[in-house]
Amino acid sequence: MTHQIALIGFGGVGQGVVRLLKEKYEYVSTQYKCHFKVVSICDLYKGSLHCDDGLDLDSIIASIDRDRTLDHYQDHSGLIRGLTAKETIERTNAKTIIEMTYTNVETGQPAIDHCKTAFTNKRNVILTNKGPVAIAKQELEREARKHGVRFFYEGAVMSGTPAIRMPKMTLCGNEFLKVQGILNGTTNYMLTQMEQGLDYDEALGKAQQLGYAEADPTNDVKGFDVLYKVLILSQELFGVVLRKEQVSCVGIEKITPDLIEEATREGKRWKLLGSIEKTDDGVQAFVKPVKVPLSDPLASVNGATNAITYDCDISGAITLIGAGAGIKETAFAVLIDLIHLEGWRST
Numbered sequence: 001m002t003h004q005i006a007l008i009g010f011g012g013v014g015q016g017v018v019r020l021l022k023e024k025y026e027y028v029s030t031q032y033k034c035h036f037k038v039v040s041i042c043d044l045y046k047g048s049l050h051c052d053d054g055l056d057l058d059s060i061i062a063s064i065d066r067d068r069t070l071d072h073y074q075d076h077s078g079l080i081r082g083l084t085a086k087e088t089i090e091r092t093n094a095k096t097i098i099e100m101t102y103t104n105v106e107t108g109q110p111a112i113d114h115c116k117t118a119f120t121n122k123r124n125v126i127l128t129n130k131g132p133v134a135i136a137k138q139e140l141e142r143e144a145r146k147h148g149v150r151f152f153y154e155g156a157v158m159s160g161t162p163a164i165r166m167p168k169m170t171l172c173g174n175e176f177l178k179v180q181g182i183l184n185g186t187t188n189y190m191l192t193q194m195e196q197g198l199d200y201d202e203a204l205g206k207a208q209q210l211g212y213a214e215a216d217p218t219n220d221v222k223g224f225d226v227l228y229k230v231l232i233l234s235q236e237l238f239g240v241v242l243r244k245e246q247v248s249c250v251g252i253e254k255i256t257p258d259l260i261e262e263a264t265r266e267g268k269r270w271k272l273l274g275s276i277e278k279t280d281d282g283v284q285a286f287v288k289p290v291k292v293p294l295s296d297p298l299a300s301v302n303g304a305t306n307a308i309t310y311d312c313d314i315s316g317a318i319t320l321i322g323a324g325a326g327i328k329e330t331a332f333a334v335l336i337d338l339i340h341l342e343g344w345r346s347t
Contacts, residue, residue: 002036002037003034003035003037003095003338003341003342004037004038004039004092004093004095005036005037005038005039005094005095005098005338006038006040006041006042006050006088006089006092006094006096006123007038007040007041007042007098007100008042008085008088008089008097008098008099008101008114009043009099009100009101009102010042010043010046010064010070010100011043011102012327013128013330013331014041014043014100015061015064015327017098017100017331017334018038018057018060018061019061019331020328020334021038021057021335022058022061024335028335028339032342033342034338034339034342036338037054038055038060039051039052039053039054039055039093039094040055040083040088040092040094041060042083042084042088043070044085046064046069046070047070047071047073047082048070048081048082048083049070049073049080049081050079050081050083050092051076051080052078052093053078055073056076059073059074060073085101085110085114086114086117089114089121089123090117090121094123095123095124096124096125096338096341097114097115097118097125098125098126098128098334099111099118099125099126099127099128099129099132100128100129101114103131103132104131105129105131105224105228106131107131107135108129108131108132108134108136111132112135112140115132115140115143115151116140116143119140119143119144119146119149119151120143120147122147122148122149124144124150124152124341125140125144125151126153126334126337126338127151127155127156128153128330128334130156130157130228130229130232131228133156134228134229134231134232134244137232137235138235138241150341152340152341153232153337154333154334154336154337155330155333155337156229156232157229157232157233158183158229158306158308158320158322158323158324159306159322159324159325159329159330159332159333160322160323160326160328160329160330160331160332160333160336161306161320161321161322161323161329162320162333162336163233163306164232164236165336165340166320167237167320168236168237171310171312171315173314174312174313174315175278175312175314176237176278176310176311176312177277177278177311177312177313178277178309178311179233179238179276179277179309180274180308180309180311181273181274181298181306181308182271182272182273182298182301182305182306182307182324183225183226183230183274183306183308183324184223184225184226184272184324185212185303185305185306185323185324185325186207186212186217186220186221187220187221187223187252187272188271188301188303188304188305189207189212189303189304190213190221191252191269191270191272191289192302193207194255194257194270195260195264195270199256200252200253200255200256204221212304221251221252221253222249222253223249223250223251223252223272223287224249224251226249226272226273226274227244227247227249227274228244229274230242230247230274230275230276230287231247233274233276234276234283237276237310238278240283242283242285246285247285247286247287248286248288249286249287249288250288250289251272251289252270252289255270255289266291267293268291268293268299269292270290270291270292271289271290271298271299271301272287272288272289272290273286273288273290273292274287275287275290297309297319297321298319304323304324305323305324306322306323306325307319307320307321307322308320
């Protein structure tokens with residue numbers, strides 16, 4: 001059975017999703033009996049396309065490669081242009097909405113409203129933005145259940161590295177005692193460069209040159225990006241809703257070459273960690289730079305790579321390492337969610 005998809009937002013990740021669906025179509029169809037068809041794309045700047053029978057992925061890619069818009073998509077019978085995001089969600093034949101708009105991390109908008117509209121119209125939602133999940137996860141899950149649809153967001157924490165689904169599925173039966181990790185690739189890259197002799201400003205400049213850091217790196221270097229991921233993981237793995245005001249959040253701006261050298265002498269490395277722990281006083285969480293002993297697996301994770309350690313009551317400590325960002329990696333997180341929506345009907 002064909003599974004119709006609408007993409008709301010068509011930046012780098014959305015384009016990565018289209019390319020990945022094209023690349024993996026035969027394998028996914030054969031291995032998992034999943035047949036995904038993109039019927040709608042809506043982007044505020046690149047344009048909007050819809051066709052009930054499905055859009056031609058080659059033509060989409062050719063148009064984007066030409067001038068980064070959908071203007072040159074080859075018109076054909078049944079094609080509709082110009083639908084808004086709301087109209088795309090409400091009026092098309094999409095079964096699942098993939099929400100990938102640029103979203104305000106403080107308010108979760110417009111993604112939260114897009115999700116609610118989708119649920120009301122009995123559409124599943126796959127989300128790649130962390131803000132809406134951190135802010136309104138419980139509300140959105142209630143709305144999805146109310147309307148008999150699903151809400152998935154694997155890409156919200158560590159992109160294509162399954163930091164949410166892996167522990168919930170493969171570590172089931174364990175109680176999580178402590179979960180902590182390197183959840184921001186930009187700051188981990190910077191700390192790695194500082195360990196190699198650069199100062200803070202030099203490391204930031206290099207991260208910006210390579211595209212790891214934005215022109216305004218505030219969310220990364222002050223720890224806010226990690227903070228929102230901690231809020232998600234607290235709900236997912238500990239069942240506890242924390243407000244951001246309850247989580248101490250310290251970034252890496254005050255890490256100096258002297259502090260780097262001090263850690264080296266002690267046989268340790270500085271890492272910006274997000275941590276959640278079950279204590280006698282309840283679940284406690286923080287985001288801050290920590291001197292991690294070299295014996296800890298997290299200490300060996302360098303560059304823009306992410307890692308997370310799940311400390312479990314039965315299986316002990318298990319560390320998952322992988323990419324925490326990237327177009328193809330986040331597109332893969334979307335593919336993970338799509339396949340799980342279809343129930344893994346493999347032979």
